[in-house]
Structures are given as C-alpha cells and as structure tokens.
Amino acid sequence: MATHNASPRPYDVVLYGASGFVGRQTVDYFAKHAAGYAPGLTWALAGRSKDKLEAVRKATGAQQAGLVVAEAHDAAAMDALARSAKVVLSTAGPFALYGSELVAACVRNGTHYVDITGETPWVKGLIDQHHVAAQRKGTRIIPFCGFDSIPSDLSAHLANQAMRERYGEACVATKVAFSIRGGFNGGTLASLFHMLASGQSAAMEDLFLLNPSGSRPPLGPAHADPLGPRHDTDFGAWLGPFLMSTINTRVVRRSAALLGYAEGYAYQEYLRLGKGPVAALAASSLSLGSFTSQAALKWSPIRKLAQKLAPPPGAGPSEASMDGGSFRALWVGHSASGNMVRGMVADKGDPGNRATTKMLCESALALALQLNALPGGPQHGGVLTPASGLGDVLVQRLRAAGMTLMVEPAHV
DSSP states (O other), X not given: OOOOOOOSSSEEEEEETTTSHHHHHHHHHIIIIIHHHSTXXXXXXXXXXHHHHHHHHHHHTOTTOEEEEOOTTOHHHXXXXXXXXXEEEEOOSSHHHHTHHXXXXXXXXXXXXXXXXXXXXXXHHHHHHHHHHHHHHTOEEEOOOBTTBHHHHHHHHHHHHHHXXXXXXXXXXXXXXXXXXXXXXXXXXXXXXXXXXXXXXXXXXXXXXXXXXXXXXXXXXXXXXXXXXXXXXXXXXXXXXXXXXXXHHHHHHHHHHHHTOOTTOEEEEEEEXXXXXXXXXXXXXXXXXXXXXXXXXXXXXXXXHHHHHXXXXXXXXXXXXXHHOEEEEXXXXXXXXXXXXXXXXXXXXXXXXXXXXXXHHHHHHHHHHOGGXXXXXXXXXXXXXXXXXXXXXXXXXXXXXXXXXXEOOOOO
16 A cells, blocks of 8 residues: 655544544544554544544544544634545535535545535535536545445446456446345434435436436436346346435446446346245335335325434444444446456445445545545546545455455356
C-alpha cells in the first residue's frame, strides 16, 4: 500500500456522526487499525455534542483522535469541518436530513467524502447540484460505501474486469445472488422511513435514477426490478427479490455508465433461498411478502406503526448478534458470445454494521492514503460510485482487511 503523504490540513480523516450506532463502530475501527496503516495518520471525531464525542473517544480508547463540534445545518460549521480534513467519512443519517450541508461544504472546500447512505433520491440531488463542480475541483464525493452498495458494485466491477482479461470481451450482463445473516440498526430504518414519508417512492422506482444524462438504455425485462420467484440454473438455486436491490442496481448502473461497460449492460440481484421445494415455497412467499410490505409501508398509518416497533436511531443489534452475522454475494457475468465468469464477495460479521464499518473505513483510508492510485488519477472527481471512484484500490484494501473478493478459475 502507498505510504502516507503529509497534508497541510489538521486531519487526514474526520469521522462525522461518530456518536451514532455505526459511527461508534467506525471510531473503534480507526482506533484498532488506522495507526497500523500509516504512522502519523491524523483523524478526528465530529458531531454536534462535545460531551457525546468525548464519551465515545474514551470508550473506544481513541485518545489520539481530535474532536470537531459541528451541527449538520450550520453551513459555517460544515465549512470549518471540511477545511480541517482531506477526507470526511459520514454516518449521520437520514442523509437527506443531515447530509446536504456537509456534502456542499466538502465540494466548496475540495474535501473528499464517503458515506453509507442508501438514499438514492438524495444522491440524485447531489449529482444534479454538485457533480460538475466536484469534477472540476478533482473532489471525489462517493456515497454508498457500506453494504449499500459496495458488494454489488465490486461484484459487477470484478465480473467486467475478469471477462476482459480472460476472454477479451465485454461483459454484457451480471447477476448477483445474496445470502445474508444479520439485523438492521435504527439509523438504516430511519432513512427508509424518511424516504417513504417524503414522497420519494416514484423516484426510488426509477431504474436509471442515478445515470448520467443521456446514458439511459431502452427499458426492458433485463433491467426491470425482479418481483417474483425464479429458479436460476447458473446459481442452481431458487431466488427471490432482494430488499436492497432497488438501491444497489441503480448504483451499479451509474458505475456502468461512468466506467463504460458494454452498451445496454444489464445488472440484477436477488436473495438466494436454496434448492428444492422448500426453497421454491420460500421464494414464492418472499415475493408475495415483499410486494405487500412495500405497498403497506407507503400507507402512512402502517409506516408510523412500523416506526414505533423499529429500533430508534442510535440503537441496533447486540455485539454478539453483529459478530455472528455474515453475507455472501455470488456473482455470474456473461458475454454476448456466451462466455461466463464467476466469483464471490463475502465477509463475516453483520453486513449492515460490522461489514459496513469495514467497507466505509477502508474507503475513507483509500482516499486519504492512496489518492494517486485511484481510478482516473489524483485530479479525478465528481459524485462517483465505489467502483468508479475507488476501484481496484478498494478491492485490495478489503482483501487485506479480511474480506473475500474472488474470481473463480476458468472451467476447462
């Protein structure tokens, strides 16, 4: 890995939202790992309450970290925060409520930015407002750096890369089958409820919501969100709709446009239920349940009841539950001539918490420590995706951090 380069700014990375549920985990990750990556790496905890930040710093043993007190809606405070760092890492959601001033400040001040949002309508607004300015400044604004949507985006990246290297052809379609074990934290659910309550359902259903202007391929079944069960011969299993696919597919389609994947490139993902009649029944039940629950949550009384039953922001699964979680994303890529590549992205630990923390922190460290090696070179910028903004550097960092990102050998 690249060596650490000195920066005129006080901090290499500032962790915003450090006293939240995932934020506390990022502080713990930096306290345990960051110093080993780069001697002299400087970092700070940021949020609106100095008392809470000091409590987190003490609880995690992160005495080397600085503190930055800044309220999310205070533009001057956000500017001061952005000027203090090379990279800002944010876990403060819902991002449509608490993230807009921070991103604007990062663009104004040439500060790279990563977060864990899954709020695609909000990111569409960031693209419209900031992509050109960030591109001109060489500033990388990279949302979706958690379980939304790094496993999906890097699966597609690896599939396209493997197809070119192995067969000299373009990958025209990639599909991913997820298996997951883990829970939701209150912040993730709060973001979902806010998107639904703010009338963004129509935007969320736009298959190419995040695509650059002029890069929308014709609509067709290859792009439509899966609704029903299916048996897939490539995976040898029954598949059903995956809750996060309406986020992840939009992100991968933006990557496809930014990175120049094949024209009309198709990407889909599913939840893998297994083999046999029990799995077939589970896939059918999941499809029906997914449809009815999404429809119900659009109705205000049902949504308010769900909010009351959900964990509040700042709460989430127990430590034991998070340690016992896992995810596996099996991917298959196809070329127009029929060639196929396969692989897997997987990790131990609750995907929405433990794995998300790893992915987010390594994304921030890639920006802070290896900018010259990132796709497009050090002057590349814009509102990007994990694959288009971090690419192979992130793949390598995640492998070094214990995550599995593999391409299977060619079948003879």
